[in-house]
Amino acid sequence: MIPELGQFALALALLLALVQGVLPILGAWRGNAALIAVARPAAAGQGIFVFTAMAILIHAFLHYDFSVAYVADNSNLALPWYYRITAVWGAHEGSMLLWVFILNIWSVALAAFSRHLPPAFVARVLGVLGLIGVGFLAFILFTSNPFLRELPMPADGGDLNPVLQDPGMTFHPPVLYMGYVGFSVAFAFSIAALLGGGMEQAWVRWARPWTNVAWAFLTLGIVAGSWWAYAELGWGGWWFWDPVENASFMPWLVGVALIHAQAVTEKRGSLPAWTVLLSLFAFSLSLLGTFLVRSGVLTSVHAFASDPRRGLYILGFLIVVIGGSLLLYAIRAPKVATGKPFAPLSRETGVMVANLLFTTAAAMVLLGTLFPLIGDALNLGRISVGPPYFGFLFVMLMAPAVLLLPFGPYLRWGRAEGRQLTAMAWRAGVAAVICAVVAAVFAQGHLRAIAGVAGAVWVGAGTLAYIVKRWREMPRGRRYPAEMAGMLVAHTGVAIFVIGVMLSESLSVERDVRLAPGQSQSIGGYDFRFDGVEETEGPNWRADEGIVTILRDGATVGTMHPQKRTYSRGQVQTESAIDAGLFRDIYVALGEPMDANDVQGAWALRLYHKPFVRWIWLGGLFMMAGGFLAACERRFRAKKIAAESTLEPKATPA
Amino acid sequence: MSRLLPLIGFLLLVGLFGFGIWWNTQHDQREIASPLIDKPAPAFALPVLGEPSRTVDKASLLGKPYFLNVFASWCIECVHEHPMLMTDMKRLGLPIVGFNYKDEPEAAMAWLSEHGDPFDVIVADRDGRAGIDFGVYAAPETFLIDAKGVIRYKRIGPITPEVIEKEIRPALAALAKEAP
Numbered sequence: 001m002i003p004e005l006g007q008f009a010l011a012l013a014l015l016l017a018l019v020q021g022v023l024p025i026l027g028a029w030r031g032n033a034a035l036i037a038v039a040r041p042a043a044a045g046q047g048i049f050v051f052t053a054m055a056i057l058i059h060a061f062l063h064y065d066f067s068v069a070y071v072a073d074n075s076n077l078a079l080p081w082y083y084r085i086t087a088v089w090g091a092h093e094g095s096m097l098l099w100v101f102i103l104n105i106w107s108v109a110l111a112a113f114s115r116h117l118p119p120a121f122v123a124r125v126l127g128v129l130g131l132i133g134v135g136f137l138a139f140i141l142f143t144s145n146p147f148l149r150e151l152p153m154p155a156d157g158g159d160l161n162p163v164l165q166d167p168g169m170t171f172h173p174p175v176l177y178m179g180y181v182g183f184s185v186a187f188a189f190s191i192a193a194l195l196g197g198g199m200e201q202a203w204v205r206w207a208r209p210w211t212n213v214a215w216a217f218l219t220l221g222i223v224a225g226s227w228w229a230y231a232e233l234g235w236g237g238w239w240f241w242d243p244v245e246n247a248s249f250m251p252w253l254v255g256v257a258l259i260h261a262q263a264v265t266e267k268r269g270s271l272p273a274w275t276v277l278l279s280l281f282a283f284s285l286s287l288l289g290t291f292l293v294r295s296g297v298l299t300s301v302h303a304f305a306s307d308p309r310r311g312l313y314i315l316g317f318l319i320v321v322i323g324g325s326l327l328l329y330a331i332r333a334p335k336v337a338t339g340k341p342f343a344p345l346s347r348e349t350g351v352m353v354a355n356l357l358f359t360t361a362a363a364m365v366l367l368g369t370l371f372p373l374i375g376d377a378l379n380l381g382r383i384s385v386g387p388p389y390f391g392f393l394f395v396m397l398m399a400p401a402v403l404l405l406p407f408g409p410y411l412r413w414g415r416a417e418g419r420q421l422t423a424m425a426w427r428a429g430v431a432a433v434i435c436a437v438v439a440a441v442f443a444q445g446h447l448r449a450i451a452g453v454a455g456a457v458w459v460g461a462g463t464l465a466y467i468v469k470r471w472r473e474m475p476r477g478r479r480y481p482a483e484m485a486g487m488l489v490a491h492t493g494v495a496i497f498v499i500g501v502m503l504s505e506s507l508s509v510e511r512d513v514r515l516a517p518g519q520s521q522s523i524g525g526y527d528f529r530f531d532g533v534e535e536t537e538g539p540n541w542r543a544d545e546g547i548v549t550i551l552r553d554g555a556t557v558g559t560m561h562p563q564k565r566t567y568s569r570g571q572v573q574t575e576s577a578i579d580a581g582l583f584r585d586i587y588v589a590l591g592e593p594m595d596a597n598d599v600q601g602a603w604a605l606r607l608y609h610k611p612f613v614r615w616i617w618l619g620g621l622f623m624m625a626g627g628f629l630a631a632c633e634r635r636f637r638a639k640k641i642a643a644e645s646t647l648e649p650k651a652t653p654a
Numbered sequence: 655m656s657r658l659l660p661l662i663g664f665l666l667l668v669g670l671f672g673f674g675i676w677w678n679t680q681h682d683q684r685e686i687a688s689p690l691i692d693k694p695a696p697a698f699a700l701p702v703l704g705e706p707s708r709t710v711d712k713a714s715l716l717g718k719p720y721f722l723n724v725f726a727s728w729c730i731e732c733v734h735e736h737p738m739l740m741t742d743m744k745r746l747g748l749p750i751v752g753f754n755y756k757d758e759p760e761a762a763m764a765w766l767s768e769h770g771d772p773f774d775v776i777v778a779d780r781d782g783r784a785g786i787d788f789g790v791y792a793a794p795e796t797f798l799i800d801a802k803g804v805i806r807y808k809r810i811g812p813i814t815p816e817v818i819e820k821e822i823r824p825a826l827a828a829l830a831k832e833a834p
Contacts, residue, residue, distance in 0.1 A: 277660060284664070291671065311675045319668055326661040333657055373674045386786070514707060564760065571728070572761040592759040594706065604706050 003068050006056035007147040013049035013100075014137040016042050020130030024123035025195070036119050039126040040111045046133060047108040054101045057088055057146055066157050069150035070094060076157040078540035078568050079165075086170045087160045092294065093146035095173060099290070100136045102177045103129065106185050110210070116637065117206055124192035125185075132184055135317045143310050162541075162565070162573040168228030172221060176248055179218020180286045183251055185210040186258065187283035190276045191325055194332040204266040204275060209631040211262060211279070212486070215255040216627025222248055223620035231578060236510065236587055236608045238616055241390040246369045247289025253362035254282045257355040259627070264351050268413055269339030271352070276333060278359070284322040285362065291318055292369065340414060347411035354401060354408070361397045365390065402455050402498060405491060406462020428462040443507065452502020460495035463488055483633035490626025497619025504613035514594060516602035520551075524609030526586060527551040533590075533599050541565040543575070544599060546590040550579060562590040562605075585610045690805050695797070696787035700777035703754050704763055710751075710777050712803055719806075719829055720749040722797040723773070724785070726757040727765035729793040735812035739772040742818055746826065752776035755785050755793050798825055
């Protein structure tokens with residue numbers, strides 16, 4: 001009975017989404033205040049019913065309701081309660097419900113926190129979000145219903161993929177979707193602005209905090225996914241250029257371009273068409289990612305169930321949403337260049353160059369992801385490109401971005417002075433060279449490590465120099481407004497990330513060894529002593545657990561317990577043990593016994609020493625913090641446009 | 655006009671995706687001819703399953719044609735294919751090299767003891783890197799490699815009696831004709 005209520009709730013949500021999508025937009029067009037006023041209640045109503053459906057599905061998982069096919073397929077009696085909740089989004093139907101659920105979180109938040117905006121504008125924004133909701137709710141109800149019954153009811157269910165039984169998985173999909181789906185808000189703002197025709201600066205200001213928050217969530221989601229792959233897949237890698245990873249990375253890259261372009265349009269009125277286009281792209285790429293993952297057009301290690309009917313539906317939806325919005329753009333985009341003029345050497349130019357680099361990078365990732373498909377279309381056979389393609393091109397595109405990044409804050413709007421730039425370049429350049437020389441002594445000819453240190457110090461020192469400059473030149477209280485603080489934190493994150501990537505990629509040591517109890521192996525200055533294997537048990541698995549003692553100069557640093565788990569359904573899963581540190585990770589994965597009958601004998605072990613690998617995620621977390629911080633800018637909450645921007649550097653000598 | 659460019663670009667993508675969906679419905683993904691056919695098999699040196707200290711490489715297998723069967727304990731289709739390997743394929747008289755793909759050796763050995771072991775030797779490609787060189791797409795796959803180490807035939811998907819009659823026997827006959 002209860003699962004039917006869930007389905008009923010989804011149907012009601014679909015109807016309310018239709019109301020939310022049609023009436024307010026009509027009202028804003030005809031100037032009908034009553035229809036405009038429908039927007040908020042409709043959004044709240046849709047939210048309530050979607051939340052109800054979600055709660056009912058979670059309830060079914062918690063109460064082992066195996067009469068629901070989706071529950072029976074993805075959970076069983078032995079699965080602990082927290083993984084029964086995450087099993088909700090462990091497969092296709094539930095993750096689509098999660099998509100709509102999060103769309104509704106954003107819609108309800110927007111309805112609640114938009115009192116200071118003109119009602120007609122809010123009506124259009126909520127209307128667009130309503131229409132997106134219609135598309136996804138219909139998709140769930142007609143092709144991917146998680147509430148379908150399976151009768152007779154099985155006594156026990158299947159199993160959640162053991163790879164997904166990890167704390168990282170409780171967290172990664174919702175956060176990633178918060179980012180992905182959050183770009184729908186920036187998209188809706190742009191469509192509302194195009195529909196309204198008043199391509200005023202104000203709407204960009206209103207869209208900025210929402211875009212920043214969505215981007216920050218997306219950053220966190222990608223960081224969590226990368227961390228999960230590192231900890232759980234057991235190969236010690238942190239990024240694989242897999243189609244599903246790329247699907248989340250493309251909107252992120254365009255999102256970077258978007259949050260910078262929005263700053264230009266908001267403050268100077270320049271590039272409005274470009275900002276609109278980027279917000280259309282960011283959300284389009286989110287939808288495209290959904291399509292690529294769900295339609296089965298591309299095969300991927302993520303291996304979601306695919307169905308051509310679903311693929312066709314999403315393709316139709318893409319045509320309506322993306323094609324419609326790009327058509328609207330073609331008709332309504334601002335016809336003339338607006339905004340204040342700017343010189344070739346100015347912050348506007350800097351942002352444009354960065355924008356081009358990031359959108360090109362996104363296009364490169366898209367091309368690489370679609371390569372197998374293009375190969376089929378042109379009858380070249382199934383070609384796929386791997387990490388070498390992505391790695392090479394990505395570094396080529398990002399190296400100039402890293403080089404130009406420290407100049408950004410120093411560039412003044414309109415026209416920049418070369419003098420200040422050269423002063424900064426001297427300081428940061430000298431610091432980078434000194435650190436690179438020091439690094440060269442330690443890194444013993446690892447060119448990538450040296451380049452990484454130089455690049456990171458260049459960005460870090462340039463950013464630091466700007467922090468010091470603001471401290472000296474600005475009065476207390478006006479030094480670091482939230483927006484600027486966010487920018488500085490995120491740029492520092494880039495420096496940290498560069499260190500992490502370049503040092504861990506070039507200095508990591510990986511060894512596959514065979515060790516008998518009592519034997520040790522030395523890697524990266526540490527001795528790994530294998531002390532044998534014990535048996536251990538969890539709620540739905542049993543495991544052989546290795547004991548590896550880490551010693552440095554004879555002193556014990558720690559004991560590690562890598563596991564080889566066998567789940568109750570027979571799947572085998574490696575749980576690597578990681579001793580995390582700020583400057584190095586020690587990573588031990590348990591292989592198999594040399595002699596299957598003698599678990600107390602020698603085992604194959606995989607040992608890693610990964611210097612600075614944690615900085616990759618630390619840098620990502622800094623970028624995320626920067627995004628959230630910038631969204632707190634007080635100016636974004638003001639209704640009026642300030643005459644002078646606070647970000648503009650004063651024309652004082654350095 | 656330049657305003658229409660994004661839309662035009664998107665419509666091209668739509669065309670590509672539409673094609674992708676159509677292509678997937680028309681083609682069994684297993685029909686793709688491998689670009690590696692009639693090319694030398696990629697060089698590999700992999701540990702023997704259950705005996706990680708011993709490795710088998712391409713050179714040590716030269717001199718006699720053999721089958722290379724990609725399998726894994728996580729692969730559902732492999733269970734269906736396995737009886738064919740145990741009977742009809744063995745009767746063809748060539749050695750069968752097992753290529754244990756992205757698998758936990760423990761699980762692979764348990765799987766083989768349950769379903770039977772038709773292989774003359776089994777190499778373990780745990781991280782799938784050698785699999786990439788072979789263009790492994792999904793298990794099961796079967797390669798026929800001749801005495802000179804050239805890939806002569808590739809089957810993506812399970813072996814069936816029909817495949818043996820219509821594809822593998824003709825490939826073997828072609829091999830026999832070349833032999834001096």
